[in-house]
Amino acid sequence: MFGPHRRALAFTAILSCTAALVASVLVPAAAAQTIGEPAPTAVRVKDAALSDIRASVVPEGGIKAAMTGGNTIYADVREPEPRDDGYRHIDTPRLVSKLREHGLNTYVYGIWDSPTDWDDLRLEFAPAAAAAGIKIWVYTVPPSECFDNPAPHLSGRCSRPFKLDFVRWAQEIATLSLQYPNVVAWAIDDFLIGANGELFTPDYMQQIVDAQDAINPRLGFYTCAYHGHAVSPEFYARFGPYIDGIVYPYLGFSNNTQDPTAVEANLEQILAQTEPRGLGVLFLLYTNRFLDAALPPTENYVAESIRRALPYQRSGRILGIDAYGLPLGGKPAPTADNRAAHGIGRFNVSLASFVGTRTGDYASAEQRIVVNPHERRHTLRFADFDWYNPTTPAPGFHTKQVLVDGKVVWESDVADPGGHGYVERTVDLSDALRGKHTALLTLRVFERNGVGNFPLDVGFDDVRGEGFLVLDGGFEQSWAWKIGGNSRALLGSLDHYAADRPARIRDAVATTLRGKPWTNRPYPPDPAPFPRDGYRTDNTAMFGDGRLSLSLPDRTSPAPNSCATASQRVAVDPYSPRYELSFWHYDQYAQTRLFEGQLVKRLTIDGLLVQQRDVTDWWEYTWMNGSSDQGPIDVGDFVRGKKEVTVAFQLCATDTPPVDLGVDVGVDTIESVGLTVRNPGFESGGAWTMSSTDPALTARIERF
Ligand SMILES: [Ca+2]
Ligand SMILES: [Ca+2]
Structure with missing residues (x-):
């Protein structure tokens, strides 16, 4: 569910297909499902009985969990400043106190965003959570979400340090679970998405299970299963013997985070498969954005979805509820989420x-x-x-x-x-x-x-x-x-739109998981209902009222290899153990490959290319932290040993410039380690120098 997998399978239908053809390609998910298949005959491979696993992973009253999540907006709770190793670590005391404050008894600990995640879990979070009575599931990612590259600035997110060695993960997590018995389970994300299934052969699953059984047979082992797999007898015939259940990401009837009314129907279909097999179901609810969905979840959606799922938790039919991407990071809703006129x-x-x-x-x-x-x-x-x-x-x-x-x-x-x-x-x-x-x-x-x-x-x-x-x-x-x-x-x-939506969502989760009725507070009226001129949607800043704009008008063709550039001389801290640049960017294009190879977005340091992405990259109208593969970028190779560097964001024509491809690329919310970027949120006009080598291409700070 972290993001890019689905695009790999993307069917770019709208240009090449007739309506009749494409209408048959995808139908609302529920329409294609079958239920009531016969119970399986396959023999369980794991040593411990399913009932023992269940007793170990489910706290009294059912699992009430939160987790971070890929391509969500500030779900993680990290320290504001890097430590001596140059990394911003998980802020364990603050995370534990937030989990307690919201009445959560389990944390699904994602190992993906930072190479320090595993050590933060092992050395800090696991003992602190044990003392606080919080159980832990360790969440790892499959091949489709491991972006490893020997060049640090090209390397992306991955479960480190053991990456795709799931036998090793099984051993290490099982060992940790002996030291901290509150480490009760682990799971693999996006299990069969893309080519992941090629790795998880029966033989490999056997090795994984044997590895953990040799150390702690009571450690739970789960896989993510979207609706299609979660209701498929073939899925359970293939993997049921090796796992203790599934993590099911709820997406309504149709890949959205808006419609709570499918909770019962979808769960009944899934339970028809899992219950005869004794397998557990953790209900994963998006409480932060999901990239396929058109709108991010609201507090009303979250509250109503939990209200509908709660009877299944209380009766023990599901293991519990997991608030995916619960926005614990303390940021407001993105300004650009207000799409009113x-x-x-x-x-x-x-x-x-x-x-x-x-x-x-x-x-x-x-x-x-x-x-x-x-x-x-x-x-x-x-x-x-x-x-x-x-x-x-x-x-x-x-x-x-x-x-x-x-x-x-x-x-x-x-x-x-x-x-x-x-x-x-x-x-x-x-x-x-x-x-x-x-x-x-x-x-x-x-x-x-x-x-x-x-x-x-x-x-x-x-x-x-x-x-x-x-x-x-x-x-x-x-x-x-x-x-x-x-x-x-x-x-x-x-x-x-509510600027305080993350706080409302946290309230909705905490209140409804306690089984209490939840009533939304009235929305405060917009303090500026009528912008100076134009419409609300004109403000496409990520946060605040300003962003960088790199733009090209419609029906205009820039010269080959011309660029608009926003640059800044940036001081380098010579004593920093490492150097990192994180930024969020945005543009309108994704749904077509028709314009690929014409316009690119670049980050350069002292004129050297750090990152380049086509404007037709995924996702349209969506603020992305670098890319769905890579968040903060390790820029050590570009700045180490220097006192000052020039950081530049560019929009450039390629050798084959567009003839008519109006675009407005946004950059906002720059964060750094070892570098001092001034005006990182573009909330004033200062610090950045604008230039262009073609009059059609413009760089400017857009303030709304
Ligand atoms: Ca309105
Ligand atoms: Ca801003």
Whole structure:
């Protein structure tokens, strides 16, 4: 679930496939499942009885866990300053106190982000958690998530130090579990994603199990299993004998983190497989972003999902609940998450990546409006946008529509020119409302044709009527509009932004896991409901109100190999044991390879290339920490022995520049070890020097 695996399997459907073909490629997940297969006959390989494992891993009342997670936003609890080794370590006292504060009895300890994670667990967290009565699952990653390179600046995340030697991991974790009996289990992420299954052969699984059984047979061993595998008899026939159960990442019916209503249906399907086999299920709930999903989870989603899963935990049918990416790091929600035109609210229709729709699917917001029949004119005004790559020619799928009493009075294909930022629309409803005292007003997205993989984020806001009354046209409340639809894939919602969303999510988790009813606090009104000019979505900073912008307008072709550059002379601490640069970046392109090889994003130090990524890299409209493979970059080879270096972020044309590929690359939230970067959040105009070798390419600090 850490990220890039799914893209390796990506089916870039929207350019090459007809609707009929792609509609058959992916259907909402639940539709394709079967249940009620016969119980297995395979003989268990692990030494300990499943009941003994269960007794060891499940605390009284069930597992109430949190974990970090790949490509989430500040879920980890690290010390603010690096230690003598130049690494920012896990802040064990703060982490333990937060787990206790939130009533959690288990921590699923991810070994991925930093090479110091294993030692931090072994030497600090395991004993501290033991003293606090907190159980530990150790979470490792498979080949698809191990990005190892002998060049430090190219090396990425991996479970270190034993990397892909899972026999060794089994031995080491089993040994640790003898020293600290609160280390009760371990698990492997994204178990069968991509080519991972080639490593986990029956013979290798046997070796892993034998290795841990020789040391501690009571150590639990689990694998991540997404819905497709979690309901598959073949999966259990192959792996059931070696494992004690699965970690199941809940993603609704359709790869999203918005819809809590699939909890029972999905769990029942999974339990139909696991219960006859005696295998355990840890319910993993995203409480931080999941890259495939269109919207990040909200506190209401989290609370309702837990409320639905809790009876399964109480009855012992699942092992417990694990809050994935629980935002314990203390940062606010990203500014760019506010996708309203004005204020904090909008009507949203979203569709996750790799989720199919059917022809005729829709999601809608509607209300009965009161019409003044004596007015001469009846005019509707509203603003809408769709985050959709405007240069990808794929009309005929998603259509934005307005209906009056069920009749379409306005529509626009998301592939129509414009509309990828909010645009104000004016629709004359005089004919549609003539002689009426009331009418049903509907805003919706309608699938003219089903499609296999065409993710979407549509916003409607600022709905106003002349000659009739629209209530809560700004979608700032929750009472005036009825949200509906006929699809488990295309989801409508009132999307409300809260800067303190991470705190709300933590509250929701803590309260609902205690079995208490949870009520959300009202959202404070937007302190600046009307920005100086333009729309809320214009502020695409990650945090605060500023970011670096490296841009190229539409229909403009820069010279080959020309660049826009933002650079800074940066002081180097000669005594730092190592040097690290971490930054977050953003652009609009990902859903097509059509423009690959034309424009690249670069980080250079003293003119030497540290990192280069194509603007068509994954993920669109998403702030990424370096890449889904690599967070902070080890830049020691570029700065060691120097007093000062020039750090530069660039947007560059390649040998084959684009003809029409407007892009606005953002950089924000720079953090460093051994280097002093000034104005790292771009909240002022200072410290950075801008230059360009082509007038079409611009570098500037964008302040909103
Ligand atoms: Ca609004
Ligand atoms: Ca900023």
